[in-house]
Amino acid sequence: MSIYLDNAATSFPKPDSVTDSVYHFMKYIGANIGRSSYSKAQKAGEVVNETRQLLCQLFNYCNPDHVVFTSNVTEAINLAIRGIVSKGGHVITSGLEHNAVWRCLKMLERDHDIQISTVPCDRNGITEPEKINELIQPDTQLIVFTHASNVLGTLQPIRTIGAIASQHHIPFLVDSAQTAGAYPIDIRADNIDILAFTGHKSLLGPTGTGGLIVKSEGLIRPQKAGGTGRDSISPYQPEYLPDSLEAGTLNVSGIAGLGAGVKFILNKTVEAIRNKEQSLTDYALNQLQRIENLTIYGPCNPEKMVGVISFNVNCVAAVEIAYVLDEVYEIMVRAGLHCAPTAHRLIGTESDGTVRVSFGYFNQKEDVDLLVFALREIISKI
Ligand SMILES: Cc1ncc(COP(=O)(O)O)c(C=O)c1O
Numbered sequence: 025m026s027i028y029l030d031n032a033a034t035s036f037p038k039p040d041s042v043t044d045s046v047y048h049f050m051k052y053i054g055a056n057i058g059r060s061s062y063s064k065a066q067k068a069g070e071v072v073n074e075t076r077q078l079l080c081q082l083f084n085y086c087n088p089d090h091v092v093f094t095s096n097v098t099e100a101i102n103l104a105i106r107g108i109v110s111k112g113g114h115v116i117t118s119g120l121e122h123n124a125v126w127r128c129l130k131m132l133e134r135d136h137d138i139q140i141s142t143v144p145c146d147r148n149g150i151t152e153p154e155k156i157n158e159l160i161q162p163d164t165q166l167i168v169f170t171h172a173s174n175v176l177g178t179l180q181p182i183r184t185i186g187a188i189a190s191q192h193h194i195p196f197l198v199d200s201a202q203t204a205g206a207y208p209i210d211i212r213a214d215n216i217d218i219l220a221f222t223g224h225k226s227l228l229g230p231t232g233t234g235g236l237i238v239k240s241e242g243l244i245r246p247q248k249a250g251g252t253g254r255d256s257i258s259p260y261q262p263e264y265l266p267d268s269l270e271a272g273t274l275n276v277s278g279i280a281g282l283g284a285g286v287k288f289i290l291n292k293t294v295e296a297i298r299n300k301e302q303s304l305t306d307y308a309l310n311q312l313q314r315i316e317n318l319t320i321y322g323p324c325n326p327e328k329m330v331g332v333i334s335f336n337v338n339c340v341a342a343v344e345i346a347y348v349l350d351e352v353y354e355i356m357v358r359a360g361l362h363c364a365p366t367a368h369r370l371i372g373t374e375s376d377g378t379v380r381v382s383f384g385y386f387n388q389k390e391d392v393d394l395l396v397f398a399l400r401e402i403i404s405k406i
Contacts, residue, residue: 031384058253149178176322186215229282
């Protein structure tokens with residue numbers, strides 16, 4: 025039996041309700057939304073609106089029209105950053121960003137002369153939010169932070185960062201790729217102006233889904249123009265949400281599945297899911313720390329992390345360990361840089377990366393036991 029420990033890349037398996045919902049939509053509804061008025065088109069519109077409402081419920085936000093769908097969080101983040109930051113502007117970010125944020129900023133730095141300030145963090149990815157105050161400039165246009173590192177698992181103090189951003193009237197964008205659905209997020213209490221989410225990780229939806237929840241109308245300049253089904257006579261993109269940021273046909277069947285994923289989470293509760301993943305992380309850390317010749321990175325404190333653990337077996341390349349885990353033991357993990365080079369620079373693993381195991385709601389302690397057994401056996405043969 026194979027074991028899936030790559031939930032930080034995408035969650036697997038999905039709840040049956042998610043696959044059923046995609047199937048049901050494609051088989052029995054199948055229409056586009058907002059374009060036509062026959063009953064199936066209206067039904068399709070209801071499916072999408074219901075998913076907007078469920079996401080609002082999950083993240084404690086009040087206006088479903090401010091939920092904008094994109095094809096993943098990378099597209100959502102690019103839309104937000106490019107739609108807020110203008111030529112020569114200044115942006116503050118963490119030292120742990122995924123390339124979804126980092127490359128987007130670096131390309132704006134190269135092509136549009138923006139300035140980037142990185143908030144220092146320690147080797148475990150712990151950030152002191154007060155340091156942000158020293159980096160704020162008159163032309164700071166955005167603060168963008170990942171909620172949890174996809175390499176070290178370390179949670180970032182977004183509530184405090186959001187409060188600082190709000191005091192200075194700077195929009196605060198959060199990349200929730202590693203937390204949405206697995207850790208509580210409250211847009212209002214966490215002082216988030218724009219929440220970027222991806223549908224296919226802990227939200228348990230299909231690939232090809234993601235989006236933004238945007239607090240204020242007009243905060244993000246549209247980056248795409250095209251059909252939305254409304255105000256078609258106007259030569260310009262509508263100025264109201266979600267149409268201002270949603271041009272072209274949405275991934276409606278994927279959004280149907282995402283809605284089912286969010287319903288599953290709301291039924292189980294985020295707190296219960298968090299507790300399960302936290303205790304699994306605790307158990308795994310305890311077991312892994314007992315293995316000789318294995319270096320674990322990050323805070324090694326389950327309260328400060330999501331269910332993502334990076335490690336290396338001393339003197340063996342991460343890719344080799346991942347290969348043997350898969351070939352011999354049918355254990356699926358990820359090796360390499362995980363699209364987050366700055367985090368690797370922090371821990372000194374930018375040449376080979378790390379082996380990363382990441383848990384999801386459906387993992388069990390037995391999966392950890394088999395991983396630990398396999399690693400012990402591999403190390404004993406080195
Ligand atoms: C922190 C973080 N941000 C962004 C992304 C990009 O996600 P997606 O490929 O769904 O756009 C990931 C995916 O691994 C991630 O871990």
